[in-house]
Structures are given as C-alpha cells and as structure tokens.
Amino acid sequence: MLEFLMFWGVLIALAILFLSSAIRIVQEYERGVIFRLGRFVGARGPGLFFLIPIIERMEKVDLRVVTADVPTQEAITRDNVTVKVNAVIYFRVVDPGKAVLKVLDHIRATSQLAQTTLRSVLGQSELDELLAQRDQINQRLQKIIDEGTEPWGVKVSMVEVRDVELPQSMQRAMAAQAAAERDRRAKIIHADGEFQAAQKLADAAAIIATQPAAIQLRYLQTLTEISGDNRSSTIVFPLPMDFMKVLERLTAFPEQSPEQK
Structure with a gap:
C-alpha cells in the first residue's frame, strides 16, 4: 500500500512539473519568441499558451518604450x-x-x-x-x-x-559678444529715437511757421510750467512778443555814421 501511494505521488509530482514547464503566460506588453529544437518558429502572445517541454523554449521580449x-x-x-x-x-x-x-x-x-x-x-x-x-x-x-x-x-x-x-574661454567670449550686441542695439535704438525726435521738431516748426499765434501760445505755456514749479528759483520776466519784432526791425537797418547824419 505504501509503495502504491509513493508511486502515485511521484506521478502527480511529474505531472505538476510537466504542466509548470508547459504553461506560459505572456503579458500584454510582451511577446514570447519560441524556439523548437533550436529553430525559430515565431512569436506568441499575449495571453496563456502551452509549450512542449524540453522540445520548445521561449524568450520574452518587452515591447514598451x-x-x-x-x-x-x-x-x-x-x-x-x-x-x-x-x-x-x-x-x-x-x-x-x-x-x-x-x-x-x-x-x-x-x-x-x-x-x-x-x-x-x-x-x-x-x-x-x-x-x-x-x-x-x-x-x-x-x-x-x-x-x-x-x-x-x-x-x-x-x-x-x-x-x-x-569651455570657460568660449563662454567668456560668447558673453562678450552678447554684451557687444546689446550695446549695438541700444545705440541704434537711441539714434533712432533722436532721429524721430528731430523729425517731430521739424514738423512742429513747420506748423508754427504757418501759424504765428502758435509761438505765442507755446511761449505762455512754457511760462506756466516754469512758474508752477515750487522748487524752481528762476525768476521769469514776461517779454511781449511785439517787442521782439521791434528789435528785429531795428537790427535790420545798419547804424548811420555821424557824417551821414
């Protein structure tokens, strides 16, 4: 009886070993490369499948990035x-x-x-x-x-x-180049601003030349701005614009000599 039980125990153990070596499970992100007696027969998976023990062999390959x-x-x-x-x-x-x-x-x-x-x-x-x-x-x-x-x-x-x-030397050279480029752009922007300001002044002068009263209004506005600054110590004496015209007329005629008089 004991020998009979040992015999069946050995058979069950061999069956479990056979099934464990025959059953293979491959994950969804894997594939099983099958070799039969050393020859490549294809790739299987995913899922559950059986291999012939001793005759077939499998290598898993991961398909993930x-x-x-x-x-x-x-x-x-x-x-x-x-x-x-x-x-x-x-x-x-x-x-x-x-x-x-x-x-x-x-x-x-x-x-x-x-x-x-x-x-x-x-x-x-x-x-x-x-x-x-x-x-x-x-x-x-x-x-x-x-x-x-x-x-x-x-x-x-x-x-x-x-x-x-x-290299450090190249980094310093590139930093100097970048600084020079920024200086160049700053000078160009400044020069462009001066050019635009000159254009605006020329346009303003042309407008004032066509409207003589405009210079009088600008003159009064400047006086208002100067007198409105409390921190300013400048004393302003308004001078009529007509007086300036009289001075211009006087300077237009040369002074006569005593003999001419």
Whole structure:
C-alpha cells in the first residue's frame, strides 16, 4: 500500500512539473519568441499558451518604450570648438524575432550606436548650429540611429540633446559678444529715437511757421510750467512778443555814421 501511494505521488509530482514547464503566460506588453529544437518558429502572445517541454523554449521580449541616457560625449565641432554633449534616446521593439535573432542585447547595442552617432554628428556641425538649431540636430540623430537599428527590429522614435557644455574661454567670449550686441542695439535704438525726435521738431516748426499765434501760445505755456514749479528759483520776466519784432526791425537797418547824419 505504501509503495502504491509513493508511486502515485511521484506521478502527480511529474505531472505538476510537466504542466509548470508547459504553461506560459505572456503579458500584454510582451511577446514570447519560441524556439523548437533550436529553430525559430515565431512569436506568441499575449495571453496563456502551452509549450512542449524540453522540445520548445521561449524568450520574452518587452515591447514598451525604453528610455536610455546617452553618456556625455566629448567632440570637436566643424569650427574647431571642443564641446561636451549628452542626450536621451527613446526606442522600442517592433519585431521581437529580429530583436532576439539579429542582436545579442538590443538595448545595449542601441545605446552604443547612439553614442557613436552623437560624436559623428557633432563633428559635422558648427557650434552656432548646435546651439540655435537643436531640433534639426535631433532629427538628424533620430534618422541615422533609426536606420542603424532597423535590421534589429528596433524603432527609434525620438532623440533629444539635453546639455551642451562649453569651455570657460568660449563662454567668456560668447558673453562678450552678447554684451557687444546689446550695446549695438541700444545705440541704434537711441539714434533712432533722436532721429524721430528731430523729425517731430521739424514738423512742429513747420506748423508754427504757418501759424504765428502758435509761438505765442507755446511761449505762455512754457511760462506756466516754469512758474508752477515750487522748487524752481528762476525768476521769469514776461517779454511781449511785439517787442521782439521791434528789435528785429531795428537790427535790420545798419547804424548811420555821424557824417551821414
């Protein structure tokens, strides 16, 4: 009786072991790459399915987007400036079979390719382009890396250059350039303001010349402004405008000599 129970116990244990090795569950964001006697037979999932123990083997591949940091790379730009740049890359597996068959570790391989491509693109770009046209640099990096990872079943969706580190001497030179540019703009704005003010004064003079009474009104307004300032110590003696005309007439005739008189 004891031997009979032990026999059935061994059978039950073998059945449980058989079922545990045959049943596989693959998550929604995964795919199972199946090998039968070492040969690739396809990808399965998601869900529950059975494998033939010993004969079939499965490797799971994650299909979610992977975010990988590209370490800081030091390179020399096309205009001979040494820069240090780091980036971040976003990619995912679109063909699980190729991701297992064509490359040993698709995450590490994509990261290494991104580092090499980043140094290459930096060497082909100028510093101004790297600082002002970063979107174009990102698109160029994404295109080149995506073409390199396509045989591995990996799709690169985005590459972003994050930080650009410049030498201290270059930073001081750029700061001096920016200060000179601000001074240039300030001088241009000041000169433009003077030009506009001169134009307005010329227009005002032309209007006053056509209306003689306007200068009298402006004269009285100026007197009001000066007398209304309590802090002013200036004493104003109003002088009639007609008296100024008399002076102009007198100065228009030259003084006669005693012989002429």
